[in-house]
Amino acid sequence: YVRAIAPYQSGKPIAEVAREFGLDEASIVKLASNENPYGMPDSAKQAMIAAIDDLGRYPDANGFELKAVLSQRYDVPADWITLGNGSNDILEIAAHAFVQHGQAVVYSQYSFAVYALATQGLGARHLVVPAQAYGHDLDAMAAAIGDDTRLLFIANPNNPTGTFLSAAQIEAFLQKVPQHVVVVLDEAYNEFLSADDQYESTAWVRQYPNLVVSRTLSKAYGLAGLRIGFAIAQPVLTDLMNRIRQPFNVNSMAQAAAIAALDDKAFLEKSARNNAAGYQQFTEAFTALGLEYVPSHGNFVLVKVGDDDEAGARVNLALLKQGVIVRPVGSYGLPQWLRISIGLQQENAIFIAALTKALA
Numbered sequence: 001y002v003r004a005i006a007p008y009q010s011g012k013p014i015a016e017v018a019r020e021f022g023l024d025e026a027s028i029v030k031l032a033s034n035e036n037p038y039g040m041p042d043s044a045k046q047a048m049i050a051a052i053d054d055l056g057r058y059p060d061a062n063g064f065e066l067k068a069v070l071s072q073r074y075d076v077p078a079d080w081i082t083l084g085n086g087s088n089d090i091l092e093i094a095a096h097a098f099v100q101h102g103q104a105v106v107y108s109q110y111s112f113a114v115y116a117l118a119t120q121g122l123g124a125r126h127l128v129v130p131a132q133a134y135g136h137d138l139d140a141m142a143a144a145i146g147d148d149t150r151l152l153f154i155a156n157p158n159n160p161t162g163t164f165l166s167a168a169q170i171e172a173f174l175q176k177v178p179q180h181v182v183v184v185l186d187e188a189y190n191e192f193l194s195a196d197d198q199y200e201s202t203a204w205v206r207q208y209p210n211l212v213v214s215r216t217l218s219k220a221y222g223l224a225g226l227r228i229g230f231a232i233a234q235p236v237l238t239d240l241m242n243r244i245r246q247p248f249n250v251n252s253m254a255q256a257a258a259i260a261a262l263d264d265k266a267f268l269e270k271s272a273r274n275n276a277a278g279y280q281q282f283t284e285a286f287t288a289l290g291l292e293y294v295p296s297h298g299n300f301v302l303v304k305v306g307d308d309d310e311a312g313a314r315v316n317l318a319l320l321k322q323g324v325i326v327r328p329v330g331s332y333g334l335p336q337w338l339r340i341s342i343g344l345q346q347e348n349a350i351f352i353a354a355l356t357k358a359l360a
């Protein structure tokens with residue numbers, strides 16, 4: 001099973017690109033990993049400085065204080081929360097808790113690569129449901145469920161396509177899913193949703209005992225490097241997930257930073273505002289360049305940079321030579337496309353100029 005796993009391709013690190021292309025690190029713009037362009041919030045930095053003296057001790061294995069904050073924020077008891085070393089860890093914990101060798105896992109074509117990674121090594125059978133307009137086809141996903149299906153992943157918004165399912169669509173789907181299937185609703189980009197699109201997934205957790213909602217502090221909260229995510233589910237599932245979770249999977253600096261970041265409304269709002277402005281900047285530029293893009297609800301946009309299957313790799317290389325790192329998505333079966341994370345206005349402008357030159 002392990003040999004069959006395609007390695008995860010992350011955005012190229014700045015230092016590597018600088019070395020490979022003979023560029024100054026400071027001049028490089030990285031819009032490749034859906035990170036927060038403001039970096040980490042200052043409030044989190046201060047909390048980490050205050051927490052540094054505790055590093056001689058193990059972290060709180062059960063994240064008592066952080067869970068108390070999350071519990072209040074999401075209006076669920078602390079025993080409905082599982083902490084993860086990034087939400088990737090949550091995805092893996094769910095896979096280990098709910099799927100055994102030979103059982104089936106359902107997810108969509110063009111959905112997040114870690115669904116395959118987290119379950120393949122377990123020897124699970126993969127039911128990859130063809131996408132519809134680059135997003136989840138929920139009817140087809142429901143139809144794919146069999147007696148031996150144990151886990152189903154939905155990313156909303158989806159990465160790398162940015163597609164979005166409305167609350168009504170998800171709710172109708174949850175009503176159809178049989179109880180022997182655990183649904184992981186991965187909301188890594190939830191905080192970027194507009195007020196009109198926003199919905200209350202924790203209310204569904206109360207209603208559906210087979211639902212796990214997964215969140216992260218890597219994106220809107222700007223803590224990608226610290227690795228912290230969490231899941232909300234009813235106690236029966238949460239208990240199973242916590243049994244399989246590595247003790248001390250979330251370090252003490254991450255716990256301290258997360259508590260501060262969750263309380264930093266101003267940072268979150270600034271990030272969402274910048275994202276909305278950057279999305280407009282990107283889509284106007286793509287339209288002016290005559291490029292097709294998938295309307296996105298996340299902090300990134302998938303754009304088609306050519307009609308041949310070398311286009312993504314070719315344009316990516318031309319961008320790298322100009323010091324702009326984006327994310328090729330050939331490994332997702334989208335070789336004509338690139339995924340660009342939304343950065344600060346100036347970074348976006350540098351990318352747009354480089355793309356214009358690359359396509360000329």
Ligand code: PMP
Pocket residue numbers: 034085086087088089112155157158159186188215216217218224227228229
């Ligand atoms: N889910 C989705 C849909 C993502 O795009 C990502 C980040 N690439 C993650 C989960 C995992 O993020 P993290 O492990 O940093 O929380």
